Each structure stands twice: as C-alpha cells, then as structure tokens.
Amino acid sequence: MIELIVAERCTDCGACIEVCPANVLDRGGDGLPILARVEDCQTCFMCELYCRADAIYVAPDCDRRVSVSREDVLASGRLGQYRKHSGWDEWAEQFPNEQWLMETVFRRAGEAAARPKAQQPDIAGRK
Amino acid sequence: MVSSSLEELSITADVLIVGGGMAGAWAAVSAAQAGARVVLADKGYCGTSGVTAAAGPGHWWVPPDPPTARDAVVANRVAAGLGLGEAEWMYRILDQTWRTLPTLAPSYKFGVDDEGRVNYRAVRGPEYMRALRQHVLNHGVTILDHSPVIELLARADGSIGGARGQRRQDGGRAYRIEAGAVVLAAGGTSFLSHLLGSRTNTGDGYLMAAEAGAELSGMEFTAAYTIAPAHSTMTRSMAYAFATYSDADGNELDLPFGPDQTVRLARALQRGPVYCLLDRLPDDIKVRLHTISPNVPLVFDRWGVDPYRDRFEVTLHNDGTIRGIGGVRVHDLDCATSVPGLFVAGDNASREKVAGAISGGGNVNSAWALSSGTFAGRAAARVARGTKARLTELRPLGRAGLRPRGLPKAVDVASARDVVRAQMHPFDKNLFRTEKGLTESARVLEDLWREVANHGQDGSIALRETAALLATARWSVATAAARKESRGLHRREDYPARDPQLAGRLLSSGLDQVRVALDRPSASVRPDQLEAVS
Numbered sequence: 001m002i003e004l005i006v007a008e009r010c011t012d013c014g015a016c017i018e019v020c021p022a023n024v025l026d027r028g029g030d031g032l033p034i035l036a037r038v039e040d041c042q043t044c045f046m047c048e049l050y051c052r053a054d055a056i057y058v059a060p061d062c063d064r065r066v067s068v069s070r071e072d073v074l075a076s077g078r079l080g081q082y083r084k085h086s087g088w089d090e091w092a093e094q095f096p097n098e099q100w101l102m103e104t105v106f107r108r109a110g111e112a113a114a115r116p117k118a119q120q121p122d123i124a125g126r127k
Numbered sequence: 128m129v130s131s132s133l134e135e136l137s138i139t140a141d142v143l144i145v146g147g148g149m150a151g152a153w154a155a156v157s158a159a160q161a162g163a164r165v166v167l168a169d170k171g172y173c174g175t176s177g178v179t180a181a182a183g184p185g186h187w188w189v190p191p192d193p194p195t196a197r198d199a200v201v202a203n204r205v206a207a208g209l210g211l212g213e214a215e216w217m218y219r220i221l222d223q224t225w226r227t228l229p230t231l232a233p234s235y236k237f238g239v240d241d242e243g244r245v246n247y248r249a250v251r252g253p254e255y256m257r258a259l260r261q262h263v264l265n266h267g268v269t270i271l272d273h274s275p276v277i278e279l280l281a282r283a284d285g286s287i288g289g290a291r292g293q294r295r296q297d298g299g300r301a302y303r304i305e306a307g308a309v310v311l312a313a314g315g316t317s318f319l320s321h322l323l324g325s326r327t328n329t330g331d332g333y334l335m336a337a338e339a340g341a342e343l344s345g346m347e348f349t350a351a352y353t354i355a356p357a358h359s360t361m362t363r364s365m366a367y368a369f370a371t372y373s374d375a376d377g378n379e380l381d382l383p384f385g386p387d388q389t390v391r392l393a394r395a396l397q398r399g400p401v402y403c404l405l406d407r408l409p410d411d412i413k414v415r416l417h418t419i420s421p422n423v424p425l426v427f428d429r430w431g432v433d434p435y436r437d438r439f440e441v442t443l444h445n446d447g448t449i450r451g452i453g454g455v456r457v458h459d460l461d462c463a464t465s466v467p468g469l470f471v472a473g474d475n476a477s478r479e480k481v482a483g484a485i486s487g488g489g490n491v492n493s494a495w496a497l498s499s500g501t502f503a504g505r506a507a508a509r510v511a512r513g514t515k516a517r518l519t520e521l522r523p524l525g526r527a528g529l530r531p532r533g534l535p536k537a538v539d540v541a542s543a544r545d546v547v548r549a550q551m552h553p554f555d556k557n558l559f560r561t562e563k564g565l566t567e568s569a570r571v572l573e574d575l576w577r578e579v580a581n582h583g584q585d586g587s588i589a590l591r592e593t594a595a596l597l598a599t600a601r602w603s604v605a606t607a608a609a610r611k612e613s614r615g616l617h618r619r620e621d622y623p624a625r626d627p628q629l630a631g632r633l634l635s636s637g638l639d640q641v642r643v644a645l646d647r648p649s650a651s652v653r654p655d656q657l658e659a660v661s
C-alpha cells in the first residue's frame with residue numbers, strides 16, 4: 001500500500017490524486033496530497049509511475065500496513081525505480097520495453113517441462 | 128459519503144461507455160469513428176484503472192498468412208474449450224485484433240524484438256493504457272474520470288437510454304447522462320481478492336445489466352486462481368514457469384509447470400504454507416526481468432528478497448470472472464445483450480464464445496476485450512443514430528443498495544464484503560466444489576442479499592459495489608450448483624467427470640430469485656462434436 005510521500009520532493013502537481021484508480025489521495029490544505037484512504041489502496045504502483053518528482057513510495061504489502069522511514073527510503077535509492085525500469089518519460093530511450101520476451105519464456109518453460117526429466121540438466125537431481 | 132448540494136450534472140451523448148479499461152477505450156474509439164458523440168465514464172481514471180494497466184497483456188495474435196496457421200490455433204482452442212467455444216467467433220477476434228491493434232502505433236511505441244521485428248501482440252500495461260487514453264481523446268471522446276456509474280436509465284419501452292452516477296472527486300456530485308445507446312465495459316470481478324489492478328472491478332456492470340433484464344452466461348467459471356508472493360498483488364505468473372516449491376520443512380513439492388499446477392498448489396496450500404524459489408529461471412531472463420515486467424522484481428527488491436536464492440512464501444489469489452470467463456450473455460455478433468440499447472464488452476461480457484470452458488488468460492481475453500469493444504462501440508453508434516429524435520422520460524433501474532423494498536436501515540458494508548470474500552475465495556468452496564459447500568454458500572449469500580436488497584438505501588458507491596459483488600457471487604454459486612459435472616475451470620469433487628448432457632452454456636438471471644437454465648446448444652456445436660472433444 002502507499003506509505004509515503006516525501007514532502008520536500010513533491011511538486012504539488014496533483015498527478016497522483018488524479019490517476020489513483022482507487023481514489024486514495026486528497027488534496028491537503030497546503031495543496032500537497034494527503035493519504036486519505038490508504039485502506040482502499042490496491043497496491044498497483046500507478047501513483048509512483050506518474051510521479052515525475054519520484055516522491056512516492058508504495059510498499060509491496062497489500063494486506064497490512066508497514067512502517068516506513070523517510071530516511072531509509074531516500075537512502076535505498078528505490079524512489080523512481082519503477083518509472084525508470086518502465087522506460088517512462090525521460091527514461092524512454094534507456095530502458096526498452098521487453099514485454100515481448102514473456103512469450104519466449106513461457107515457450108521455453110513448456111519445452112523444458114515436456115522433456116523427460118533425465119534430459120533436463122537444470123532440474124537434474126530433483127525429487 | 129460526501130453528499131453534494133450541487134445540482135445534478137446533466138449530459139447528453141449518442142453513446143455512453145461505462146468503464147475505461149481496454150474494452151471501454153476501444154469501444155469509445157470505434158463509436159467515435161462511426162460518427163457518434165461519445166462519453167466514457169470510469170470509476171477510477173481511464174489509463175490506470177482496470178486490470179490491463181497494472182498487468183501487461185499479450186494479445187491473441189496470429190497473422191492471416193498462411194491461413195492454415197489460424198485454422199490450427201482455432202482448432203486447438205475449440206478442442207481446449209470443451210464444447211463451449213465457437214470457431215466463427217475466434218476467427219472474428221483474431222481478424223479484428225490483427226487489424227485494430229497496430230492503429231495505436233501513433234500513441235504507443237510497440238516493442239522491437241532482438242531480430243528487429245515489431246512485436247504487436249505483447250504490450251506493457253501502463254504504457255498501453257496511457258496510449259489508449261490518448262487515442263480516445265484524439266477521437267474527441269469526453270472522458271469522465273472518477274465518475275462511477277451507479278445505475279442505468281430506461282425509456283418507456285424498456286430500451287436503455289442512459290445512466291446515473293457520481294463524480295467522486297467533485298464532492299460526490301450526481302450526474303446523469305442521456306444517450307442513444309450504452310456499452311457496459313465495467314470489467315469483471317475478483318470478489319475483492321488482491322488480484323493485481325482489480326480493486327475497482329466489483330461486478331457493477333453485471334448488476335446493472337441484470338437490473339435491466341439481461342441474462343448472464345458462464346458464471347460457474349469463476350474458479351481461476353493465480354500465484355503471487357504472499358502479501359503482494361503481483362499475480363503475474365511468467366517467472367513461476369520455472370519455479371521450485373517446498374513446504375515449511377523444506378521438502379520439495381512436486382508441482383510441475385503445466386495445466387494442473389494451480390490445483391496442486393491449492394491442495395498443498397490447504398496443508399500448510401508453500402515456499403517458492405525462482406532458481407531455474409534462465410540467466411538471460413533474470414538479467415532482463417526488470418525491463419520485461421518492471422513491477423515483478425520491484426516487490427522482491429523492496430522486501431530485500433533475492434527470489435533466485437531466498438525462499439519466499441506464495442499464495443493464490445482468486446481471478447473470479449477476470450481470468451475466469453463468466454459475464455453478461457452476448458446475444459449477437461454486435462455484442463448486444465437481450466435488452467435493446469444495451470451492449471457489453473470485455474470482461475463485462477461472457478467470453479465462452481472465444482475461451483470455452485477454460486480461462487481466456489494469456490492472450491484470448493485481450494483480443495476479446497479489444498474486439499468486443501470495437502464491435503459493441505460500432506453497433507451502439509448505429510443504434511444511437513436511430514434513436515436520436517426520441518424524447519421520453521427515463522426511468523432509473525437501480526434497486527439493491529439504492530431503492531430498498533422494505534424499511535431502510537444501515538448496512539455494514541465492510542462485514543458484508545467479508546462475507547462475499549469468505550464464500551468466493553477459499554479453495555474448499557470455490558475451487559474444489561461440492562453440493563454441500565455450494566448449498567451452504569448459497570444460504571449465507573441469500574441471507575445477506577435479502578438484507579442489502581430490503582434495507583440498503585444510501586446509494587453510496589460502496590454499497591452499490593457490495594450489492595454487485597453479492598449478486599455476482601449468487602449467480603456464480605447457483606450456476607456452479609446446477610453444473611453437476613467437472614468441465615474446464617469448473618471442478619466438482621462430487622462429479623469429477625464430464626456429462627455430455629451438460630455440454631452447453633448455463634444462463635443465469637434474476638435478482639431476488641436467481642434462475643439457471645441450460646441454453647439451447649449453439650449452431651456451431653453439435654452434440655457428436657462435444658463427445659469427440661471431451
């Protein structure tokens with residue numbers, strides 16, 4: 001669930017409020033977004049993706065709140081990671097969309113599963 | 128719920144699209160291309176809400192050349208569908224997807240493979256939906272974000288002429304849209320499991336269609352489940368094709384990749400926690416996982432788990448009708464329902480015609496969402512042209528949670544939702560079905576339905592969602608009870624074999640009284656063929 005918006009990074013553009021499919025955020029008195037309905041968060045990471053300022057941290061836990069420290073998150077270098085790996089905005093040229101490889105992986109898995117076990121070097125020795 | 132003092136916002140359009148996921152967006156484009164003034168209303172934000180944005184769909188994509196290639200995939204799919212798929216529909220969606228998907232190229236940068244070829248079939252969810260929103264806007268469609276539709280409006284003759292809803296980022300302001308025709312593309316439902324991206328999918332479209340008098344079909348096929356790391360929503364299964372599993376004591380479990388894996392995993396989870404290692408994922412894929420599926424490694428990374436070396440706990444989330452296939456019955460080639468002026472598309476519609484009795488996940492669902500959206504949008508525009516001049520009073524159709532039959536009283540929405548979850552998620556009730564379990568589920572859901580339908584009245588989004596979840600669960604349970612056999616996604620512990628007498632679709636309908644009936648066999652499915660494939 002969304003756990004943190006780093007205030008000093010937030011540019012108050014309102015994108016997270018607008019794009020959140022579950023309407024988790026409200027505009028606060030000072031204009032900054034506030035986490036108004038965290039229990040509605042569906043942990044889809046869309047707010048992070050649309051945050052150009054890399055100010056939002058979504059914890060992967062969807063069924064429990066976790067406490068998150070601002071210092072740890074800033075130090076982890078994970079803010080903006082999803083945007084970067086998705087080749088979003090300014091990262092478009094550096095991180096190519098390789099979704100097409102998925103079907104290759106499934107095909108290889110199917111082929112591996114179809115081979116008799118003795119011929120599977122990668123799973124030899126398994127029960 | 129914020130109640131608004133603002134007066135109701137009134138809008139007129141030729142075509143109203145309810146839902147702005149993949150199906151709704153393509154429907155809006157196709158209606159606009161057919162010359163209609165189109166309004167699209169989404170509960171969330173068109174571009175991020177719905178399951179496409181958070182997932183990353185691969186489309187069913189087979190080039191027309193050589194024609195034998197399509198014949199082969201269609202024949203496979205017909206056989207796999209166990210008597211419920213229709214070849215004609217499969218060819219239609221292959222053709223429509225082939226022609227339509229590349230038209231997104233001005234807004235979406237399709238991936239290029241290692242040989243330099245453009246790959247159209249596999250798209251990345253967030254970019255695809257961002258591009259589709261742009262494509263919709265480029266066609267002059269008006270988008271209402273954060274505007275859940277609450278109920279449909281009918282003309283005096285029973286045909287559908289609009290809808291009412293609330294603008295939840297505008298103080299809950301009510302709105303009303305008069306339209307020549309309506310396309311329901313509000314998605315399916317996972318009954319509020321943690322299936323990725325499915326939170327806004329509460330089955331609202333099913334409830335609204337049924338209130339208008341439409342039937343549902345295939346509602347017994349809600350028993351699809353997908354693996355995810357425990358406590359996460361990451362139901363993207365690619366990496367698990369190469370996983371190894373173990374129990375709490377570290378003993379390896381025999382859960383080979385293949386059609387039975389989910390069922391075996393569910394049985395193992397009934398015995399205790401199951402742990403997973405992605406150690407056998409080929410190294411060349413490991414190093415590219417963050418650009419193939421950027422959200423998958425994100426989860427492990429944030430937990431400090433190395434999924435290739437550290438065992439992590441896994442769970443299964445229910446897919447309901449999202450990777451299952453039930454929905455509103457599609458009446459004709461235009462994706463019309465049995466109610467004049469009402470069309471359906473995507474997961475809101477039953478996908479038996481193209482998926483048969485098994486999941487359409489993996490590629491058929493997306494081709495269906497795109498194609499059914501395109502068919503429905505075009506046909507709705509045509510119907511709207513014929514109804515333009517008709518000025519009549521519109522009658523609101525919403526009932527449960529909105530207009531109670533008895534004395535209004537407060538309904539505890541949170542506990543009502545938990546009741547639905549408790550009937551629709553546990554494996555022993557919804558995956559390994561029995562007469563006894565289904566009867567008990569029906570009784571629990573029946574009691575709750577009576578409470579919501581008789582007393583719920585605040586008309587809030589949350590209460591209407593709850594009514595929709597509940598109605599959908601009731602159709603699913605009643606239809607599963609009527610199908611006394613095992614076929615595809617529907618598994619009866621007490622009837623493990625297929626029954627040739629039941630090789631047809633089951634239609635369900637009704638609100639206070641749920642009815643289930645065997646549909647007449649479709650023309651393309653002959654009983655002798657059914658025997659051959661089963």
Ligand SMILES: Cc1cc2nc3c(=O)[nH]c(=O)nc-3n(C[C@H](O)[C@H](O)[C@H](O)COP(=O)(O)OP(=O)(O)OC[C@H]3O[C@@H](n4cnc5c(N)ncnc54)[C@H](O)[C@@H]3O)c2cc1C
Nearest residue numbers: 146148149150170177178182185276314473474490492493
């Ligand atoms: C993790 C995952 C991976 C998948 N991968 C694949 C794949 O590889 N290939 C494949 O073919 N399929 C795949 N699928 C299935 C596929 O994504 C769906 O079938 C497809 O997205 C359906 O599109 P849709 O537009 O019908 O529904 P959705 O995309 O869910 O859109 C429904 C929309 O309706 C809106 N809505 C709901 N209620 C209301 C209301 N009352 N008023 C207004 N709006 C409302 C929602 O907010 C949402 O935006 C996957 C699904 C998941 C969950």
